[in-house]
Amino acid sequence: MPELPEVETIRRGLSRLIIGRKILGITTDSPKQIQPSLAAVKKAIVGAKIKRIARRAKLLQIFLSNDQILVVHLKLTGRLLVRKKGDPIDDWQHVTINLSGNKELRFADLRKFGWIKLLDTRGLKLEFSKFGPEPLDDLTLEKFKEILSLTRRPVKQVLMDQKKISGIGNIYANDALFLAKINPRRPASKLSAAEVKKLYEAIEKVLKAGIKYRGASDQHYLDALGKKGAYQEYFLVYGREGKKCFDCSEKIKKIKLGGRGTYFCPKCQS
Numbered sequence: 001m002p003e004l005p006e007v008e009t010i011r012r013g014l015s016r017l018i019i020g021r022k023i024l025g026i027t028t029d030s031p032k033q034i035q036p037s038l039a040a041v042k043k044a045i046v047g048a049k050i051k052r053i054a055r056r057a058k059l060l061q062i063f064l065s066n067d068q069i070l071v072v073h074l075k076l077t078g079r080l081l082v083r084k085k086g087d088p089i090d091d092w093q094h095v096t097i098n099l100s101g102n103k104e105l106r107f108a109d110l111r112k113f114g115w116i117k118l119l120d121t122r123g124l125k126l127e128f129s130k131f132g133p134e135p136l137d138d139l140t141l142e143k144f145k146e147i148l149s150l151t152r153r154p155v156k157q158v159l160m161d162q163k164k165i166s167g168i169g170n171i172y173a174n175d176a177l178f179l180a181k182i183n184p185r186r187p188a189s190k191l192s193a194a195e196v197k198k199l200y201e202a203i204e205k206v207l208k209a210g211i212k213y214r215g216a217s218d219q220h221y222l223d224a225l226g227k228k229g230a231y232q233e234y235f236l237v238y239g240r241e242g243k244k245c246f247d248c249s250e251k252i253k254k255i256k257l258g259g260r261g262t263y264f265c266p267k268c269q270s
């Protein structure tokens with residue numbers, strides 16, 4: 001699933017490509033992915049201009065000139081692509097938003113779990129009240145300390161719990177824990193103050209690296225122009241089962257934690 005760095009890379013691409021453009025139409029062959037309905041969304045957005053594109057957690061927010069907002073969740077395999085009208089259809093293209101200047105904003109999604117939702121300012125506030133603070137923004141070290149201190153759940157699962165902290169998924173949780181030398185199974189409340197600080201800094205570091213390399217394309221992720229990111233070439237432990245630890249040469253181990261593949265060095269993160 002695209003995480004904070006991937007969605008942020010898409011946001012930057014979209015901001016460069018479609019701000020100021022007018023929405024001329026919207027079509028879909030997968031209406032269940034459009035909320036509340038295709039008709040309602042069409043009525044609200046056609047004729048409006050794209051004013052600003054923001055991101056919160058793993059979601060994109062497209063602000064329109066008429067104060068309506070389109071929120072997009074890419075879920076597991078969603079892509080937002082900017083193409084020219086008449087360009088070949090993209091794989092799994094299910095929604096097409098026609099824009100001025102002969103452009104199209106396309107929503108492609110193999111698994112079809114992603115969605116586009118129309119909200120007003122109040123609805124937006126409500127939608128995002130479900131999410132915790134996010135790293136590189138309002139997640140302070142003090143707040144992070146407090147979140148971890150309140151639960152005995154494995155620290156990795158807390159990092160990925162969007163209600164507690166938003167934006168971190170499996171890739172960056174694994175790599176941040178490696179960088180901080182913390183075993184993913186440790187109960188969150190048992191971390192020392194020094195470990196909490198190390199982890200806080202490690203999270204910022206791996207997310208910034210993810211943004212620098214324009215996201216990780218080990219699976220479906222592509223940016224707004226359909227290009228791959230490169231962070232997969234810099235994974236610290238994620239996806240590296242059986243390969244040598246970069247620090248101690250021990251073999252990276254894979255376990256399941258909360259149903260998710262979890263990678264760690266048994267020596268560095270004992």
Ligand SMILES: [Zn+2]
Nearest residue numbers: 245248265268
């Ligand atoms: Zn190691």
